[in-house]
Amino acid sequence: MDKATFLQPGAWAVIYCGQTGKFLLGKRSLKVNKGGAWNLFGGRVDRGERPKAALVRELGEEAGLVLKSRDLSKLDTVTLRQRSGRVVRDMHYYIVRANREFSPRLNNEHSEFRWFKPKQLPSRFNGPTWVAIKKGLLEKVARH
Incomplete structure (x- = not known):
């Protein structure tokens, strides 16, 4: 990344079904x-926009989920930095606990x-x- 690069912060949900011990992932459409x-x-x-509010919006758009901020539990914030220490991006991760596996209503960003x-x-x-997996965030959710 060049020195002028700064990526917008992002917020993602680790959606976990404790009953089955599985995580919900979407496959990006080839059109995006x-x-x-x-x-x-x-x-x-x-x-x-606040990260939690952004994630509530994104979950509605991408997966048809109707959630409120209180339905999200903070998991972690990962800050990517250049070697100089300059912040490149803040990535906010939240937990969504599902009582059962469900089928999200996908928009055109995901094919399955x-x-x-x-x-x-x-x-x-x-x-x-990849960052969430590398940092052990999915394992952390599954353990608790």
Whole structure:
């Protein structure tokens, strides 16, 4: 990344069904950026928007979920930095606990969805999902 690059903050949901021990991921449509990659649902935080509010909006748009801010529990914030220490992006992660596996109403950003066991995750992810997995956030949710 060049020195002028700063990515908008983002917010993503780790949607977990405790009953089955599975996580919900969406597969990006080939019509959008990072097509074919699997990801957590979520996206950019618009200017002036709080991360939780952005995620409630994104979950409604991408998965047809009607949630309130209180339905989200803060999991972690990961700050990506350049070697100089300059912040490149803040990524906010929240937990959504599902009582049962459900079928989201996908918009055109996703071509499919699937519930995955932690040891059976697919291999191709978008960046924010890869960061969450690398940081152990899914395991943290499954343990608690």
